[in-house]
Amino acid sequence: MKTLLKNTPLVIGLGLLALIVVIAVFAHVFYPVSPWQSSAIPLLEPFADDTLPLGSDMLGRDVAAGIAYGARVSLTVGVVSTIISITLGVAIGALAGFYGGMLDNLLMRFTELFQTVPQFAMAVVFVAIFSPSLTTIVLAISLVSWPPVARLVRGEVMSLKTREFVKAGIVLGESEGALIFRHILPNAVSPIVVMASLMVATAILTESALSFLGLGDRNMISWGYMIGASRTMLRDAWWLSVFPGLAIVVTVVAVNLIGEGFEKALNPQAHGERKA
Amino acid sequence: MLNKTSFTVTRRMALLGATALLTLPRTTLAQTGPVEGGRLVLIARPEPATLGLGLNLQAPTIYVGGKIFESLLTYTTDLEPMPSLAKSWSISEDGLTYRFELQQNATWHDGTPFTSADVVFTADDMMRSSHPRWKLLAETYVERIEADGDFAVTFTLREPFSAFIYAFELSSLPIMARHIYEGTDYRTNPANNAPIGTGPFKFVSWNRGQSIELERYEDYWDDSAAHLDRVTFLVIPDAASRETAFEQQMVDVLRPGDVEGFVARRLSETDDVVMTTMGEEFYAPHAFIQMNLRKPPFNNLKIRQAVMHAVDRNFISNNIWFGMAAPATGPVSSRTAFYEPDVTPYPFDIEKAQSLVAESGLSGDDLKVTLTPLPYGQQWDRTAEYIAQQLTQAGLDVSIKGVDVSGWAQALSTWEFDLALNYTYQYAHPALGVARHYLSSNIIQGTPAANNEGYSNPEADRLFAEAANSVDPEETQRLYTEVQKLLVDDVALGWIFEMRSPTIYRDTVNEVVTSAIGAMDTMKATWKAA
Numbered sequence: 001m002k003t004l005l006k007n008t009p010l011v012i013g014l015g016l017l018a019l020i021v022v023i024a025v026f027a028h029v030f031y032p033v034s035p036w037q038s039s040a041i042p043l044l045e046p047f048a049d050d051t052l053p054l055g056s057d058m059l060g061r062d063v064a065a066g067i068a069y070g071a072r073v074s075l076t077v078g079v080v081s082t083i084i085s086i087t088l089g090v091a092i093g094a095l096a097g098f099y100g101g102m103l104d105n106l107l108m109r110f111t112e113l114f115q116t117v118p119q120f121a122m123a124v125v126f127v128a129i130f131s132p133s134l135t136t137i138v139l140a141i142s143l144v145s146w147p148p149v150a151r152l153v154r155g156e157v158m159s160l161k162t163r164e165f166v167k168a169g170i171v172l173g174e175s176e177g178a179l180i181f182r183h184i185l186p187n188a189v190s191p192i193v194v195m196a197s198l199m200v201a202t203a204i205l206t207e208s209a210l211s212f213l214g215l216g217d218r219n220m221i222s223w224g225y226m227i228g229a230s231r232t233m234l235r236d237a238w239w240l241s242v243f244p245g246l247a248i249v250v251t252v253v254a255v256n257l258i259g260e261g262f263e264k265a266l267n268p269q270a271h272g273e274r275k276a
Numbered sequence: 277m278l279n280k281t282s283f284t285v286t287r288r289m290a291l292l293g294a295t296a297l298l299t300l301p302r303t304t305l306a307q308t309g310p311v312e313g314g315r316l317v318l319i320a321r322p323e324p325a326t327l328g329l330g331l332n333l334q335a336p337t338i339y340v341g342g343k344i345f346e347s348l349l350t351y352t353t354d355l356e357p358m359p360s361l362a363k364s365w366s367i368s369e370d371g372l373t374y375r376f377e378l379q380q381n382a383t384w385h386d387g388t389p390f391t392s393a394d395v396v397f398t399a400d401d402m403m404r405s406s407h408p409r410w411k412l413l414a415e416t417y418v419e420r421i422e423a424d425g426d427f428a429v430t431f432t433l434r435e436p437f438s439a440f441i442y443a444f445e446l447s448s449l450p451i452m453a454r455h456i457y458e459g460t461d462y463r464t465n466p467a468n469n470a471p472i473g474t475g476p477f478k479f480v481s482w483n484r485g486q487s488i489e490l491e492r493y494e495d496y497w498d499d500s501a502a503h504l505d506r507v508t509f510l511v512i513p514d515a516a517s518r519e520t521a522f523e524q525q526m527v528d529v530l531r532p533g534d535v536e537g538f539v540a541r542r543l544s545e546t547d548d549v550v551m552t553t554m555g556e557e558f559y560a561p562h563a564f565i566q567m568n569l570r571k572p573p574f575n576n577l578k579i580r581q582a583v584m585h586a587v588d589r590n591f592i593s594n595n596i597w598f599g600m601a602a603p604a605t606g607p608v609s610s611r612t613a614f615y616e617p618d619v620t621p622y623p624f625d626i627e628k629a630q631s632l633v634a635e636s637g638l639s640g641d642d643l644k645v646t647l648t649p650l651p652y653g654q655q656w657d658r659t660a661e662y663i664a665q666q667l668t669q670a671g672l673d674v675s676i677k678g679v680d681v682s683g684w685a686q687a688l689s690t691w692e693f694d695l696a697l698n699y700t701y702q703y704a705h706p707a708l709g710v711a712r713h714y715l716s717s718n719i720i721q722g723t724p725a726a727n728n729e730g731y732s733n734p735e736a737d738r739l740f741a742e743a744a745n746s747v748d749p750e751e752t753q754r755l756y757t758e759v760q761k762l763l764v765d766d767v768a769l770g771w772i773f774e775m776r777s778p779t780i781y782r783d784t785v786n787e788v789v790t791s792a793i794g795a796m797d798t799m800k801a802t803w804k805a806a
Contacts, residue, residue, distance in 0.1 A: 036665045042595045058538075058595060059662055132678035214657070218649070218676035219664075232515065232654055233538050 010261020016254035024071035084142035089149025097157025190266035197259030328468030371436030392423035439705035476502035532777030555794020565770030580767035584622035586629035633671035
């Protein structure tokens with residue numbers, strides 16, 4: 001615990017993320033009115049009115065409410081799509097790494113198929129084909145982001161497979177499932193956790209980029225959408241793009257700090273902090 | 277017995293004319309007459325697929341082709357016909373015969389003389405087979421088209437059709453060269469990419485993806501016109517770059533839609549820039565919410581009335597369209613002939629809307645609807661969001677469907693929608709641009725500009741038919757007034773606003789908007805101060 005508290009990036013990251021989570025979870029308490037609802041005069045500048053600290057947009061919608069509700073979308077997309085792609089990646093990577101041979105070959109060629117197409121372009125195509133909604137966005141992001149996980153897990157599994165404790169397990173007659181889930185994967189968890197935290201950040205950015213391009217869920221306010229919608233008015237109403245932009249920056253930085261913190265905590269050697 | 281046009285100026289039109297004078301763009305230069313020469317730079321957005329005017333009715337084709345080709349008539353901003361390739365015209369008292377006297381010294385850009393044979397070929401052959409709007413008109417109303425000598429043409433109708441005088445606008449019936457097109461496959465004719473017209477500017481070159489160059493046609497029939505040496509259309513696909521190009525003085529004129537409303541307003545506040553919303557009277561784009569009347573909840577009149585009360589049309593015009601729109605009151609635009617302002621108003625009143633939804637007796641899934649927005653840029657997106665929000669407040673359960681242009685057209689053309697946004701041109705006369713949305717005979721699939729909502733009312737059908745056939749302007753007005761009141765009471769569509777799209781230009785450019793089709797017209801009178 002003490003070492004964790006000394007881990008500055010992790011502490012700062014978790015602190016920021018906690019704040020964002022609180023805003024997202026309690027958005028409806030802070031802003032009982034829908035963020036799509038006009039609630040003030042249009043294009044009110046920020047800090048001019050206490051009830052609308054971040055100003056209003058061209059329809060008189062509260063920018064702060066948009067950011068609070070947008071946090072829900074960003075966090076949901078970030079977390080859910082990461083869970084899906086980690087699950088996919090771990091499954092495929094573990095199978096390929098553990099069994100090797102023909103199956104490995106097949107699975108890796110399949111993975112490469114996804115890796116050779118630029119991730120964002122593929123996400124755009126997926127969303128465009130299956131009409132934009134929160135579900136299709138999450139699925140699209142998951143579908144394009146699992147391959148690196150699969151490759152990482154495969155490598156870890158291949159290397160762990162040759163260790164003595166696994167060989168001992170084989171000798172003791174443990175089933176293949178038990179070998180994978182009880183002995184190999186638990187030992188591969190630290191690089192996966194680090195990668196997952198970074199993937200959350202990428203997913204949030206991808207969702208924002210999709211919404212910015214108008215491929216977001218039209219019924220959910222999101223930060224990317226807010227920026228995309230006010231991009232043409234940047235010269236006249238800067239606050240419409242700047243605040244959601246800051247929200248994205250803060251969230252992504254928070255998640256990245258957590259990732260870095262995890263790496264530091266789980267792999268102290270690499271940071272020259274070897275104890276004892 | 278032929279008399280010079282049976283068209284009368286109504287009081288409304290006189291009023292419109294007066295307003296037009298008041299709002300005419302300011303010109304800062306002393307009026308010493310047009311300066312000859314110079315190069316005018318415009319934007320082709322998006323790059324046209326072809327310059328075969330009449331074969332392609334998309335705006336960029338008309339915009340570029342409109343400088344090269346001409347039509348028989350053009351129209352003043354209060355919709356009076358003006359000479360173009362026809363120097364005069366007359367309509368018989370029974371409304372059946374339209375006779376046009378043609379310009380006698382006009383030539384095609386390859387030197388061939390222009391004659392009545394070109395007009396007959398265009399109207400009776402080429403456009404009758406290739407131009408959807410002209411084809412429909414010709415098949416429905418035109419008995420025969422005949423040349424009378426080299427310089428007169430007569431159109432004889434089967435039944436009177438007072439809107440016919442508006443069928444001769446540039447995009448409706450551009451006159452094409454018989455010697456170029458006759459006997460060829462019109463769509464693949466090489467002249468579509470290197471057009472030969474009679475207009476003030478002739479085609480020079482087309483550098484795909486870059487620009488289209490035109491130059492003054494030295495033998496243009498109107499000696500007092502065609503002042504510019506060159507007209508260049510730049511292809512600039514990105515909105516922000518178009519704005520910059522105009523600010524950097526690389527471009528002289530922005531036509532409606534080249535920049536969004538908010539940018540237009542900012543640019544117009546610059547000192548040496550002129551903005552006008554004139555020059556759109558012929559098209560009078562009219563925006564509306566299309567409600568699918570075939571199923572709940574919109575087969576219920578109370579719900580449709582609730583929609584009208586829930587949406588603040590002033591707010592949309594002022595805050596989403598930045599004043600470049602005016603609230604619509606009904607099916608006919610205030611700029612179109614036979615507009616009737618005195619119809620049932622639906623003032624903005626969200627409580628009224630809520631109680632109408634409650635009175636409808638509908639609940640649950642019946643109130644669950646999808647809104648198909650018009651994917652034409654930011655302002656349309658905001659309009660959709662606003663409407664969805666207002667209807668949600670009124671008690672409907674609205675979700676917006678993300679679509680691209682073809683998805684939108686598909687939804688409307690196959691009637692697979694609950695609510696959809698749409699706008700269409702009115703073409704100066706209710707019989708041309710309005711009736712198509714309400715006639716039960718026009719409940720057809722395959723186009724987003726028909727009676728897609730499924731409105732069917734024999735009384736409306738009768739009134740539209742009688743009005744179209746009437747030759748007496750007072751009778752026509754009475755019939756159109758009646759049908760407008762009927763449609764507004766039925767809330768056949770949810771009319772939201774009349775677009776007032778801005779044309780923006782530098783104050784060194786003069787006579788940009790001289791007719792009811794504005795920058796789309798030939799620009800033969802346009803000149804640029806040195």
